[in-house]
Amino acid sequence: MGESHKRRIHRLAAPRGASPSLRPARGRVTLIVAMRARAGRESDLEKELKSLVACSRSERGCLAYDLHASSDVPGLFLLREVWTSLKHHQKHWETGHMKKWAEKKAALVETREASFWRQIA
Numbered sequence: 706m707g708e709s710h711k712r713r714i715h716r717l718a719a720p721r722g723a724s725p726s727l728r729p730a731r732g733r734v735t736l737i738v739a740m741r742a743r744a745g746r747e748s749d750l751e752k753e754l755k756s757l758v759a760c761s762r763s764e765r766g767c768l769a770y771d772l773h774a775s776s777d778v779p780g781l782f783l784l785r786e787v788w789t790s791l792k793h794h795q796k797h798w799e800t801g802h803m804k805k806w807a808e809k810k811a812a813l814v815e816t817r818e819a820s821f822w823r824q825i826a
Contacts (some may be wrong), residue, residue: 733789733823733824734787734790735786735787735821736785736786736821737784737820738819739781740814741781741814741815741816741817742813744780744815746780746812749813753806753813754772754782756802757806758771760802766789766792767786767788769785769786769787
């Protein structure tokens with residue numbers, strides 16, 4: 706690893722005295738979800754995913770709920786969710802907007818990969 710790469714990583718680390726939201730927190734979980742739209746349903750999936758953002762961000766325990774669209778692959782989306790605990794994420798699925806999403810997603814999503822992550826540094 707070159708010296709310039711090490712410096713770049715160091716600059717990205719949370720500085721001393723940074724707000725608690727920049728530091729690893731015990732119990733906090735991050736969920737990364739990548740999903741690809743069914744052929745011809747790309748704009749429908751994007752619309753539905755966008756509709757989840759504001760509602761999800763307002764939920765108790767939601768620290769981040771960010772939606773991304775691939776610059777390279779049309780119809781490929783990525784969700785990055787950060788929750789104060791796994792329990793808060795589980796309650797997220799009990800909300801009205803997520804129950805509606807659960808009913809619609811099979812018709813819109815061709816593939817979906819999801820994994821939980823924990824911040825270690």
